[in-house]
Amino acid sequence: MERQFHFISGLPRSGSTLLSAILSQNPRFHAGMSGPIGGAFNTMLGELSGRNEYSVFVSDEQRRRLLKGLFDSYYGSEYSADVVFDTNRAWCAKMGQLKELFPQGKVIACVRHVSWIIDSIEQLIRTNAFQPSSIFSYQPGGTVYSRAEGLANGEGMVGYAYNALKEAFYGDQTDSLMLLRYETLVSSPVRAIAAVYRFIDEAPYAHDFENIRYQADEFDLRAGTPGLHTVRKKIVARERTSVLPPDVFRRFENDMFWLDPALNPRGVWVV
Known part of the structure; x- marks a missing residue:
């Protein structure tokens, strides 16, 4: 049977690693944190375009x-899973190709209150x-204001993902699209995962939500951001005060938009 591929995308700091x-x-x-396929996909698209003089020999097929x-080469014999979830924020901007x-x-x-996404990054x-x-x-300089601005602009970590999400x-x-709210995943994980299984048409599985395991310490350390992909063993919704100045928090x-039915004309499933 041919291996089945699905994709995890959406906004950063919104539960994709936990999912x-x-x-x-x-x-x-098989599922993991964001990997190299998204970048390789974009690079290959560019190299096969008209900017390469030999593209005249390459058909769309x-x-x-x-x-x-x-995908077939990267997820080769090293991966035994029948179903692969590849994670990348760019996939929302590649819905047609996928x-x-x-x-x-x-x-x-994966989506989340944008103010809390900015807050989560600032806390890190x-x-x-x-x-x-x-x-x-x-870069060691900057302020909470310049960091929030950099994250939110169209090429920033949050802004790009947000625009790609709206495009999808x-x-x-x-x-082919489902939005999974971070707030649902951490407060009602049973309901959230049941919805994922229905969406991908897979038989239910008895997950252990009190014994979650994931580790990417070496990657996070090299990225200068220890804790970036930390997943707690037990899923618990935690409340805390934002570290952002009030005006920055209010900005986002x-x-x-996914919470307003009037802004969902195509009836995208939001969990």
């Missing part, structure tokens, strides 16, 4: 085979005060 850690408990599944081959390459594939976009930066982060190109949400492949508090 992957949970799904990986199922022996039929060859492009499809080469791009699909990235639909052609993987007609049965689904995209699960403050926790690792002596380690400049790759999130800000290892209002695009033509919404039958109305950006959750």
Whole structure:
């Protein structure tokens, strides 16, 4: 049986690593943090475009085979899973290509209150005060205001993902898209994961939500951001006070378009 591919995308700091850690408990599944396939996909698209003088010899069918081959080659015999979830924030901006390459594939976009995403990143930066982060190109300067601005602009870590999410949400492949709220995942994990299984048409599996395991300490350390992919053993919704100045927090508090039914004309499933 051909291996099934699905995709985890959406906003950063919104539960994608936690979702992957949970799904990986199922022996039929493989899921992890963001990997290299998204970047390789974009690079290959560029190299096969008109900017390469030899692109005249490449047909669209060859492009499809080469791009699909990235997944088949990367997830080779080293991975025994029948179902693979590849994670990358760029997938929301590639819904059309993914639909052609993987007609049965689904995209699960993790979302969260944008103010709390900015807050979560700022908290990480403050926790690792002596380690400049790759999130800000290892630059040690800046303020909470410049960091929030950099994250939110169109090329920033949050802004790019937010725009890609809206492109998918209002695009033509919404039958392949589900939005999973971070707030639901941490407060009602049983309901959240049950919805994922229904969406991808897989038989339910008895997950252990009090014994979650995931580790990427070496990656996080090299990125200058220890704790970036930390997943707690037990899923618990935690309340705390934001570290952001009030004006920065308020700037993003109305950006959750997915909560307004009037802004969901295609009826995207939001859990």
